[in-house]
Amino acid sequence: MGGMSNRKASTAATISDVAKEAGVSTSTVSYVMSGNRPISQETRDVVEAAMRRLKYSPRSSARALASSRSNVLGLVVPLRADVNVGVVMQFVTAVVTTARTHNQDVLLLTQDDAGSIERVTSQSMVDGLVMMDIEARDPRIPLLARLQKPAVLIGMPDDPRGLSCVDFDFAGASRTAVRHLAELGHRSIAFIGSPPASLRRHATYADRALAGFEDACRSLEIQDLAVACEANSKDLAKALDKIFAAPHPATALLVHNEGLLPILRENLAARGLAIPDNISVAVIAPADVAAAAVHPWTAVSIPAMDIGRAAVEMVMDRLSLAKPAELRLIAPTLSEGETTSPAR
Amino acid sequence: MGGMSNRKASTAATISDVAKEAGVSTSTVSYVMSGNRPISQETRDVVEAAMRRLKYSPRSSARALASSRSNVLGLVVPLRADVNVGVVMQFVTAVVTTARTHNQDVLLLTQDDAGSIERVTSQSMVDGLVMMDIEARDPRIPLLARLQKPAVLIGMPDDPRGLSCVDFDFAGASRTAVRHLAELGHRSIAFIGSPPASLRRHATYADRALAGFEDACRSLEIQDLAVACEANSKDLAKALDKIFAAPHPATALLVHNEGLLPILRENLAARGLAIPDNISVAVIAPADVAAAAVHPWTAVSIPAMDIGRAAVEMVMDRLSLAKPAELRLIAPTLSEGETTSPAR
DNA sequence: CTGTTAGCGCATTCAG
DNA sequence: CTGAATGCGCTAACAG
Numbered sequence: 091m092g093g094m095s096n097r098k099a100s101t102a103a104t105i106s107d108v109a110k111e112a113g114v115s116t117s118t119v120s121y122v123m124s125g126n127r128p129i130s131q132e133t134r135d136v137v138e139a140a141m142r143r144l145k146y147s148p149r150s151s152a153r154a155l156a157s158s159r160s161n162v163l164g165l166v167v168p169l170r171a172d173v174n175v176g177v178v179m180q181f182v183t184a185v186v187t188t189a190r191t192h193n194q195d196v197l198l199l200t201q202d203d204a205g206s207i208e209r210v211t212s213q214s215m216v217d218g219l220v221m222m223d224i225e226a227r228d229p230r231i232p233l234l235a236r237l238q239k240p241a242v243l244i245g246m247p248d249d250p251r252g253l254s255c256v257d258f259d260f261a262g263a264s265r266t267a268v269r270h271l272a273e274l275g276h277r278s279i280a281f282i283g284s285p286p287a288s289l290r291r292h293a294t295y296a297d298r299a300l301a302g303f304e305d306a307c308r309s310l311e312i313q314d315l316a317v318a319c320e321a322n323s324k325d326l327a328k329a330l331d332k333i334f335a336a337p338h339p340a341t342a343l344l345v346h347n348e349g350l351l352p353i354l355r356e357n358l359a360a361r362g363l364a365i366p367d368n369i370s371v372a373v374i375a376p377a378d379v380a381a382a383a384v385h386p387w388t389a390v391s392i393p394a395m396d397i398g399r400a401a402v403e404m405v406m407d408r409l410s411l412a413k414p415a416e417l418r419l420i421a422p423t424l425s426e427g428e429t430t431s432p433a434r
Numbered sequence: 435m436g437g438m439s440n441r442k443a444s445t446a447a448t449i450s451d452v453a454k455e456a457g458v459s460t461s462t463v464s465y466v467m468s469g470n471r472p473i474s475q476e477t478r479d480v481v482e483a484a485m486r487r488l489k490y491s492p493r494s495s496a497r498a499l500a501s502s503r504s505n506v507l508g509l510v511v512p513l514r515a516d517v518n519v520g521v522v523m524q525f526v527t528a529v530v531t532t533a534r535t536h537n538q539d540v541l542l543l544t545q546d547d548a549g550s551i552e553r554v555t556s557q558s559m560v561d562g563l564v565m566m567d568i569e570a571r572d573p574r575i576p577l578l579a580r581l582q583k584p585a586v587l588i589g590m591p592d593d594p595r596g597l598s599c600v601d602f603d604f605a606g607a608s609r610t611a612v613r614h615l616a617e618l619g620h621r622s623i624a625f626i627g628s629p630p631a632s633l634r635r636h637a638t639y640a641d642r643a644l645a646g647f648e649d650a651c652r653s654l655e656i657q658d659l660a661v662a663c664e665a666n667s668k669d670l671a672k673a674l675d676k677i678f679a680a681p682h683p684a685t686a687l688l689v690h691n692e693g694l695l696p697i698l699r700e701n702l703a704a705r706g707l708a709i710p711d712n713i714s715v716a717v718i719a720p721a722d723v724a725a726a727a728v729h730p731w732t733a734v735s736i737p738a739m740d741i742g743r744a745a746v747e748m749v750m751d752r753l754s755l756a757k758p759a760e761l762r763l764i765a766p767t768l769s770e771g772e773t774t775s776p777a778r
Numbered sequence: 779c780t781g782t783t784a785g786c787g788c789a790t791t792c793a794g
Numbered sequence: 795c796t797g798a799a800t801g802c803g804c805t806a807a808c809a810g
Contacts, residue, residue: 102556104787115797120789130795147556151504152787154495155802165542169527175519183513186544195559198509198542200530212446212491215539323696324728352667352693356700384668448803459781464805474779496803499786 103144112140123148154214163189163405164216166199166207168223173288174348177376177394178222181244184398185220192406201230211237218405220244224255226292240408242401245294246417254408256400256418260295260374261302263390263422264344267372268306270388270424271342275433276370278313279303280333280340282326284347286318299346299374313338321349326357334361341433342370348379351387366431377425386427396420447488456484467492498558507533507749508560510543510551512567517632518692521720521738522566525588528742529564536750545574555581562749564588568599570636584752586745589638590761598752600744600762604639604718605646607734607766608688611716612650614732614768615686619777620714622657623647624677624684626670628691630662643690643718657682665693670701678705685777686714692723695731710775721769730771740764 109116114133121127122137129137140146154160165185167178186196197216199206201223207230210216217239221230224245234241235251242254264281271279281303283289284296300316307314315336317329333340345354351373355365363369365385373380373387380389397420407413453460458477465471466481473481484490498504509529511522530540541560543550545567551574554560560583565574568589578585579595586598608625615623625647627633628640644660651658659680661673677684689698695717699709707713709729717724717731724733741764751757 105789106787116788117790117798118796121796124789126790128795133796145556147553149499149787150557150559151495151498152802153789155493155499155804156787156789158802160495162541169523175523179513179519179523182542183544186542187547190547190550195554196542197506198526198530198540200527203531203534206534209491210539212489213494215494322726322728352696353700355667356697382666384666449805450803460804461782461806462780465780468805470806472779477780493803496786497805499788500803500805502786502805 102149103146105146105148107144108137108140108146111144112137158214160215160217161193162195162197162216163402164197164199164207164210164219166201166219166221169200169202170223170287173223173293176348176379177392180376180394181222181398184395185402188399188402192402194402194406207233208237211239218242218409220401220405224294226294226297240405242404242408244397244401246298246419247294250415250417252415254404254415254417256397256404257294257420258392258397259419259422260299260346261305262419263374263392264299264302264346265306266422266424267344267374267390268303268310268312270426271344271370271372271430272310272312274342274370274430276312276340276342277433278315278336278338278340279307279342279344280336281314281316282319282329282333282343282345282347282350283316284318285320289318296346303344313340315340319347319350321347323353323357326350326353330357330361340369342372342430344372344374346374348375351375351379351383355385365429370430370433372424372430380425380427383427385429388424388427388430390422390424393420446493447490449490449492451488452481452484452490455488456481502558504559504561505537506539506541506560507746508541508543508551508554508563510545510563510565513544513546514567514631517567517637520692520723521736524720524738525566525742528739529746532743532746536746538746538750551577552581555583562586562753564745564749568638570638570641584749586748586752588741588745590642590763591638594759594761596759598748598759598761600741600748601638601764602736602741603763603766604643604690605649606763607718607736608643608646608690609650610766610768611688611718611734612647612654612656614770615688615714615716615774616654616656618686618714618774620656620684620686621777622659622680622682622684623651623686623688624680625658625660626663626673626677626687626689626691626694627660628662629664633662640690647688657684659684663691663694665691667697667701670694670697674701674705684713686716686774688716688718690718692719695719695723695727699729709773714774714777716768716774724769724771727771729773732768732771732774734766734768737764 105116105119108119119137122129122134189196219241222244224243224247226248228247231251246255246257288296319325319329365371373389376394377391380387449460449463452463463481466473466478533540562583563585566588568587568591570592572591575595590599590601627644632640663669663673709715717733720738721735724731
């Protein structure tokens with residue numbers, strides 16, 4: 091009896107429509123959705139059939155209001171000119187994809203809109219936050235620490251203030267690359283790094299990659315020289331000028347600047363330097379970029395996917411399992427390409 | 435009397451806390467926030483003071499439930515390998531920035547997560563949708579047309595089905611560029627276009643830029659040749675081989691592929707071709723990319739910011755003003771750089 | 779100009 | 795294993 095719904099067809103079905111249609115109470119419907127208590131197989135079937143028939147789907151706002159969970163994660167992305175769009179996109183992809191596997195959606199926040207972090211948390215629009223492009227003493231950290239929502243930083247600030255952090259071990263990446271070049275016999279290595287703007291604001295990846303380079307060279311007693319560089323031909327030329335004008339010019343390069351990769355080979359060729367015969371080049375870059383080149387670069391890959399995934403999982407752990415904050419560094423691995431060879 | 439709130443300090447303030455604190459009713463508080471009815475200056479002041487004192491901020495889920503508006507826009511972005519990350523980022527930036535000026539936030543959806551459009555609309559997570567990277571006969575269009583939420587496509591499908599669309603006039607862009615080159619005396623022009631993958635799936639920008647090129651050449655009686663090209667040196671070399679092996683080799687190039695710009699000059703130089711002395715080059719690319727080069731390209735600029743802004747504004751118009759759907763093409767403008775010169 | 783009140787749709791105690 | 799009842803916090807009639 092009374093399977094016929096008497097609602098206006100124009101309105102979307104609600105949980106009580108489903109309950110009526112299935113001949114059960116609304117709480118039963120709610121529990122078959124959440125699984126928060128055992129439901130007999132038969133009533134479950136009846137309910138699910140009713141949901142399908144009515145094309146029911148729960149209103150997220152109602153659910154959020156009742157459960158005080160939005161199932162949305164905030165993602166703060168940098169839209170600066172000096173960051174690498176390719177890498178950023180990879181992080182974003184990883185975060186969105188992983189979030190979906192945890193049944194979360196992603197709200198996109200840009201960091202120049204200063205108040206947005208505070209806004210979305212105080213309005214409970216998000217359950218947690220993932221923040222990219224962290225600076226060494228990022229002013230947003232105290233703010234985040236004060237908020238009640240779990241937050242994960244992609245990057246390693248000087249003082250995390252009890253926040254979770256995850257990042258690639260950029261220092262280790264530089265060290266790994268230098269060690270590899272040293273084993274090939276190179277005794278003078280130059281580092282071509284991030285744009286000056288990134289260094290100036292102490293983006294943690296830029297700082298730490300550089301520190302790792304200097305550290306490794308010192309301990310292996312290798313001639314070192316580091317230059318910052320914008321991702322354009324002109325600046326690259328200037329950097330190379332400086333490198334090859336040095337007293338003991340480098341026989342190997344370590345490049346931490348994805349934007350330079352398409353033009354590096356040509357610029358060296360213009361100076362009569364062939365890779366790897368006259369000069370070895372190792373890079374720190376996303377795996378696909380390094381591998382996609384015609385001559386794959388010897389690379390320490392930035393595992394953007396792994397980092398993004400880890401970030402989301404750390405947020406979810408804190409949310410669901412109330413895990414404490416943690417710091418996580420993702421270890422570097424070097425993959426040999428066709429751009430390094432023994433010195434001389 | 436009774437200004438002292440008796441709530442537990444641990445819980446965030448609600449609208450009724452504010453009402454109590456201010457000595458008014460909740461609706462009054464609601465109305466000072468929304469401005470949906472006139473409020474005397476004095477009560478407004480009292481209420482606003484109370485809100486500040488209690489650090490009140492409204493729960494978005496409660497507001498959404500009561501008003502059936504989420505104040506969130508869904509943005510569907512492509513994460514394909516064959517799209518240009520730089521351009522995508524510019525669109526995204528424009529959309530987010532503009533959305534904020536309309537008091538909307540942006541939920542990020544990726545298009546490989548097929549069900550997500552349906553999901554976020556049926557759950558009323560978003561008030562409207564902006565969709566990038568539309569294909570000529572995009573399978574999502576019938577779906578979108580069926581949904582009740584306003585949607586704006588960035589791109590021009592064959593049949594918009596009553597949806598709003600906005601895009602750069604890529605055909606006009608090609609025509610403008612060809613006309614410019616023709617005026618310089620060039621009688622044979624080659625078009626280097628998007629990666630084959632983009633063309634194969636008929637991304638509308640790729641299709642239309644190419645069509646505009648062929649059209650303009652035909653009507654101006656210019657030798658034309660078009661090649662697709664991945665954004666790497668190897669594929670570019672192949673494309674150039676083909677172009678210069680033709681019976682009447684091109685004296686000018688029109689390039690619609692941002693990724694080629696960093697390497698194009700070098701690859702031509704390797705063939706003894708200097709820009710613009712031996713060959714003229716015009717490009718279709720975002721303004722900043724074209725202008726940032728050491729030798730600025732003669733370019734028809736893709737006004738990503740304008741398009742993104744227009745998209746959001748069209749959604750908002752349909753939401754608030756119930757405006758009907760519209761199609762909008764953004765006109766091209768050519769800016770001369772240092773890469774074109776008279777033929778011969 | 780302001781107050782009262784009935785929902786918005788769902789989650790979740792309590793009872794059974 | 796299931797149902798009834800309450801409240802989440804806010805908006806928008808309706809009633810002054």
